[in-house]
Amino acid sequence: xxxxxxxxxxxxxxxxxxxxxxxxxxxxxxxxxxxxxxxxxxxxxxxxxxxxxxxxxxxxxxxxxxxxxxxxxxxxxxxxxxxxxxxxxxxxxxxxxxxxxxxxxxxxxxxxxxxxxxxxxxxxxxxxxxxxxxxxxxxxxxxxxxxxxxxxxxxxxxxxxxx
Numbered sequence: 001x002x003x004x005x006x007x008x009x010x011x012x013x014x015x016x017x018x019x020x021x022x023x024x025x026x027x028x029x030x031x032x033x034x035x036x037x038x039x040x041x042x043x044x045x046x047x048x049x050x051x052x053x054x055x056x057x058x059x060x061x062x063x064x065x066x067x068x069x070x071x072x073x074x075x076x077x078x079x080x081x082x083x084x085x086x087x088x089x090x091x092x093x094x095x096x097x098x099x100x101x102x103x104x105x106x107x108x109x110x111x112x113x114x115x116x117x118x119x120x121x122x123x124x125x126x127x128x129x130x131x132x133x134x135x136x137x138x139x140x141x142x143x144x145x146x147x148x149x150x151x152x153x154x155x156x157x158x159x160x161x162x163x
Contacts, residue, residue, distance in 0.1 A: 006050045013046065013053070017060045021067045024129040028071045038074050042067040058138050064129045065139035068121070111161040119154035122147055 002010075021042065025035040045066050056062040112120055118140075125136040126147075137147040 002047075002050065006053075009053055010047055010050050013050075013059055013063055014043065017063050020060070020130055021064055024064060024124075025067055025071060027128045028068075028124065029074075034074070038067065038070050041074070042070045045070060058135045061125075061131050061135035061139040064125060064131060064135075068124060068129070068139075107162060108158075111158050114161060115154055115157060119150050119157065122150040123154045123158075126151060 018039075022035060022039055025038045025042075026032055029035040029038060042063070046063055049066075053059060053062070112123060115123065121140060122136055125131045125139055126133065129136075131139060133147050133151070134144050137144045140147065
């Protein structure tokens with residue numbers, strides 16, 4: 001049974017960072033329904049490990065890294081059943097604008113997917129999750145210089161792919 005302090009810490013964590021986490025998951029999953037499923041899985045994992053929160057330097061980075069791992073686990077389970085990066089935004093005003101956005105999102109998604117796992121992780125945690133470089137380093141268990149180097153390499157690679 002969880003203590004009242006752990007329960008309160010969990011609620012505060014979700015209140016403080018849940019919206020950012022959901023936004024990141026929405027972007028990763030490509031739709032709200034899948035993002036909600038991964039959000040629930042993440043909340044369960046956070047709850048299960050809430051006692052380790054006191055050892056965490058950045059609660060936001062900790063929670064977003066759990067969310068990212070939950071997403072990757074879901075992708076592994078669904079890899080054969082669905083396209084991974086369907087980033088279409090159906091709220092576009094005109095069919096022409098929608099087609100351009102869908103095409104561009106697919107190009108970016110494919111390009112991000114082509115990155116090596118370490119580069120992809122940094123791009124997603126920093127740009128999609130909104131983590132600072134320091135927070136991304138903490139989430140990935142490496143130093144900030146490594147994250148900067150990976151992010152620079154990822155940007156260079158994405159530019160060459162998207163030319």
